[in-house]
Amino acid sequence: MINRFTGLAPAARLLAIGPAARLGAQRITLRSVFTTAQHALTIFGVTAIVTLAVLYARPDLARALSQSFVQEPVATMPPAVVSAPPLHELMEAPAVQTVADNKALSAADEKALLGTRKQQQWVTDWLSKRYRVAGDAANMLVSTAYITAREIKIDPLLILAVMAIESRFNPFAESPVGAQGLMQVMSKVHHDKFQELGGVQAALNPVANIRVGSLILKDYVTRGGSVEAGLKSYVGAGAFETDDGYGSRVLAEYNRLKQVSAGKKVPTFTRPAAPAAPVTVTASAKPVAEPEPPKPEAPVEPELAGL
Structure with a gap:
């Protein structure tokens, strides 16, 4: 419907x-x-x-x-396969551990451990300010130097002094002749020392570079019989009469670091001394005649003196 x-x-x-x-x-x-x-x-x-x-x-x-x-x-996370030790392991060295983690240490060892930690902190702070390096990065580099020095029996302050003069703590520095990294290692010459660390590609790895450079430095110092001779060979001037002041600059920085590690106040800025201008004598240079001495003045006649 x-x-x-x-x-x-x-x-x-x-x-x-x-x-x-x-x-x-x-x-x-x-x-x-x-x-x-x-x-x-x-x-x-x-x-x-x-x-x-x-x-x-x-x-x-x-x-x-x-x-x-x-x-x-x-x-x-599963452990990654890397050519060099992980960077976070550098902070776990005995030199930077706490006394509570070393209960078996004697009183003398505990005192030495605390002293080493203070030294590292002083050195880290000073280098961070002097070379304008981030605090964490400076801490990692100083810890690496101390760990490497303890393993291969060399003064860590000498390693740091070489790093300061060679690269000013720039891990990616490279010279015109191919020296690379913090310690300016010639990776093409010392490629065999990088084999256990991943090959020459590890030359810019801060850990690998510090280790290989420290081994080379210790070898040169041992063969040369002195730190000065070792530094001369390290810079590649072993066959020359002089190293153009390289050894002096490294040792000056080393002495400053020793004072810093002893708790002394060391300025972070030091004005370099101006080197004396070298005297260059060529075969065509002619000797310069010495100036003649001034002639004595003629005596004044008495009768003319009153005029």
Whole structure:
């Protein structure tokens, strides 16, 4: 039967209004989803702000939280295959450990350990200021020098002095003749010493460069019989009469480092002394005639003196 007001049968009217009703229901559902998402984001933002405020007010909690996030992946990460020792192992040398970690040490050993730690800290701070090296980087380089020196039996301050003069603690320095890294090692000449450390590609690795350079330095000092002779050979002037002051500069820096390690106040800026101008004599140079002495003035006649 047809409804006289709508002109449609009841079944047809239901079919006609069905899609519109379904579309309205869908719009209501989407609006609900968006509203829920907006509320969730608002709650998340407020929570983040509150968390940041708490961490700002409690820096100890922030440090503990950051350490937990940093240490957990390292503990579960498989050991990587590297050519040189990892840099983080350099900070775990006995010279920088705490006395609590060395319970078997005697009282004398504990005192020596504390003294070594103080020396390293003084040297690190001084080198960081003098050569404008970041504190963490300077700490790593100084620790590497002390570890290497202990292993190969050489003074760590001599290693650091050579590094200072050779590269000013720039691990990527390279000379026109091919000397590379912190200690300016000729990797092409000493390639055999880099084999255990990953090949000549490791010449710019600070750990490998310090180790190989220290081995070369010790070998030259042993064969030369003195530090001066070893430095002369290290700079490549073994066959020459002079090393152009290289050894003097290294030893001057070494003496400054010794004073720093003893707790003395040493200026971080030192003005280099101006070298004397060399006198060059060539075959075509003619001797310069000495100036004649001034002639004595003629005596003034007595009768002319009163004029």
